[in-house]
Amino acid sequence: MILRDLIELVRAPAALSVPGDAVAGAAAADCLDGRTAGIAAASVCLYWAGMAANDWSDRELDAVERPERPIPSGRISPGQALAVAGGLTAAGLAIAGAAGGRRTLATAGLLVGAIWTYDVKLKNSPAGPAGMAVCRGLDVLLGASTGSMRRALRPAAxxxxxxxxxxxxxxxxxxxADRALPLGTLAATAVVATAAARRPPNNTNSSRVAAIEGGPGGRATTATTVTGGWSGAVRDAASGLVGLVLAGLYAQKFGRAQRAVLRDPAAGNVRAAVGAGIMSLPSLQGALAAQHGSPVAGAAVAVMAPLGRRLVKAVSPT
Structure with missing residues (x-):
């Protein structure tokens, strides 16, 4: 097994679509800080583990449909692929626990269960898309696990x-595919983009309520203080603008690839649309982070989208 074979096995460039889950979740849960980087690293390990487990599980099917993949081509043995999947799973859990503590480790454990259940049981069943959706939703909640996870339910969905x-x-x-499939996924993309472009109604940086000790008579009083004034308003405006632009970029990139499938639903166009869906995800994650008050972090996440599109020319993300 050489490095290039390992990179192909785990779809390494596609992992650029992963850190944004943690950022979007942390931004929504108001816990975007240094711990988020460690949680994102754990997510990447678990994503790579899932890719290796996917190929191990699909080795017999790939021998017929994808003989060029690392396992059926003989470049990586099934045992090596399973060892890679297991090692990356253990690494992801260890990093998650070290970065975020017990609740983060518990959430990572749920994510691991969902990943392996999808790869081994659900992937080729009618429940496959729902199983993978659960994995990604849990990955967003993993990013929120050091804060208010309830507030991250919307971006997770x-x-x-x-x-x-x-x-x-x-x-x-x-x-x-037939043309009904891209019609359905295009409609879903429009709904997703609209949801990402909308500002959560309870998200504002304009004011807060603070308890001030030492009021008249030495008693505590409660006062409403303005935090940021104009700077808070500017940040709110920037968040809305960045979120709107990134949601538009997501819809444009992924939507264009799906329209190509609608015109010609050949397998090659479907694979291109899947790749576009994976690599446009940072724009979606960035929009969600921005709309939850983190426009700089959202823009930083979105930069991974064009970088990923360059890298997938060398290694397929699917």
Whole structure:
């Protein structure tokens, strides 16, 4: 096994679509800090583990449909692929626990269960797209696990809906699709983009309520203080603008690839649309982070999209 074979096995460039889950979740949960980087690293390990487990599970099917993949081509043995999947799973859990503590480790454990259940049981069943959507939704919640996870349910649902659409397309990468499939996924993409472009109604940086000790008579009083004034308003405006632009970029990139499938639902166009769905995800994650008050982090996540499109020319993300 050489490095290039390992890179192909785990679809290494596609991991650029992963850190944004943690950022979007942390931004929504108001816990975007240094721990988020460690949680994102754990997510990448678990994503790579899932890719290796996917190929190990599909080795007999790939021998017929994808003989060029690392296992059926003989470049990586099934045992090596399983060892890679297991090692990366253990690494992901260890990093998650070290970065975020017990609740992060517990959430990572749920994610591991969902990943392996999808790869071993659900992937080729009618429940496959839903199983993969659950994995991505949990990955967003993993990013929120050091804060208010309840507040991250909305971005988790948005990312899960996108993942469902991409996974539904991916099931027709070999055989091609009928036109009903891209019509359905295009409609889902429009809903997802609209949800990502909208500002959460309870998200504002304009004011907060603070308890001030030492009021008249030495008693505590409660006062409303303005935090940021104009700077808070500017940040709110920037968040909305960045989120709107990134949601538009997501819809444009992924939508264009799906329209190509609608015109010609051949297998090659379906694979291209799946790749576009994977590599447009950073734009979606960036929009969600921005709309939850983190426009700089959202823009930084979105930069991974064009970088990923360059890298997938060398290694397929599907």
């Amino acid at each position: 948005v990312v899960a809906a996108h993942t469902y659409a991409v996974t539904a397309l991916s099931r027709r990468e070999v055989s091609g």
